[in-house]
Amino acid sequence: MQARIRSIRWEADHILGFRLEPLRGSHFPAFTAGAHIDVTLQPGMKRSYSLLNNPSQQDVYEIGVQLDPESRGGSQHIHEHWRTGQVIEVSEPRNLFPLKEDARHSILIAGGIGITPMLSMMARLESLGRSWEMHYAVRSRNRAAFLERLEGLHNVQVTIDDEPETPRLDLKALIASAPADSHVYCCGPAGMLTAFREHGGPLGDRMHYEYFSADTELARDGGYTLQLKRSGKVIEVASGESMLDALLGAGVDVGFACFEGVCGSCRVPVVDGVPDHRDQFLTQAERDANNAVMACCSGARTTSLTLDL
Ligand code: FES
Known part of the structure; x- marks a missing residue:
């Protein structure tokens, strides 16, 4: 959906706060505390940002964006190009960090x-x-x-x-x-x-x-094969590219947002083979179950991975 940048505020060194308002209608979809939205910066480039305002406010989404010196284009793009009044594309809110509202x-x-x-x-x-x-x-x-x-x-x-x-x-x-x-x-x-x-x-x-950022090196060595169980596609992951790059390059529809293994958007089911997990998202129990991999950052410990795609 589309949103307009209502205002931009300096919040601290290298941190800008953005108030977004709905382009159509007076309300955004409701969200719960801890939720984030994905913003589309340009085709193929999305980033996730937590909503920081009170969930009772449905006429505004507020986000804070820190300029990351290691930016791969996301925060740098926002700091350099976003302007008040500009219309941007945002996703509906998703919550991967929910609040237990009835805790004592x-x-x-x-x-x-x-x-x-x-x-x-x-x-x-x-x-x-x-x-x-x-x-x-x-x-x-x-x-x-x-x-x-x-x-x-x-x-x-x-x-x-x-x-x-x-x-x-x-x-x-x-x-x-x-x-x-x-x-x-x-x-x-x-x-x-x-x-x-x-x-x-x-x-x-x-x-x-x-x-909010990964602390491990992303797998970019390639040298393994992806076998897609449902479509029958066989995809080689080349040196220098990620599993997600290879899947998207082969026309496979896989979600993504953070590219750092922290948001969970690119989770792909694993049927066979052993992933080289580099994400911060899967729990140890999920890793041990060996049935999922985060395609944006992880690789393979085996020469082939079979995915349920
Ligand atoms: S895109 Fe966020 S975990 Fe992979």
Whole structure:
């Protein structure tokens, strides 16, 4: 669907906030806290961004976009080309990071631009009158986006790395002291997520996290064959291309959005062979089941992979 860029706001160094409004009608499709939309930047280039506004606001989608120095064109394109009034193509919202709305207490942990889904969760929990707390860590004050939305909230702790007088974020202690029935959410850079997953094991299904960028190298070595069970196609994955490149190049319809193994859009069923998983999306149990692969970033450990396509 189409949306118009209503306004663009500087939120912090290298971070812009965008308010989008529906091009037709007065409402966007409803979304739930933690959801994201995919934006189409040009043919074949989509990126996913968390919706950061209150889900009760159906006349606006708000996203925050950080200019990534390692950008493969996504955030750079947005920062350089998006203008107020411009019409852009966006997907309907999808939620891969849902909020457990009836939890007795929720702990929201954000690092850097990982604050965006937490803002929506915070707004939702506040609307519901639920108990929650937020811990937001940033490197420096000028890189702390959306700080003014958190000002005056007694249950928000902001850690600014280069301001030692601000409270330090101790993930291990925070998780260890989480009330027994609380749900704990984390979105931030790879290092933070790794620590969260390491310490969060005892939380079980009360641990929730979302990556916003990959921390592993994408598989681009090629040298294996894709056998498509349903169509009968046989596709060689060449050196330098991804499994997704090879599938799309052969005219196979596969979804995609982030190209980094974090959004789940390019999941493809595996029938035979062993993938070389490089994503952040599949759980260890799903990897062990050996029945799915994220085509944008993963490769093959066997000379051939049979996919249910
Ligand atoms: S496109 Fe997002 S996980 Fe592959």
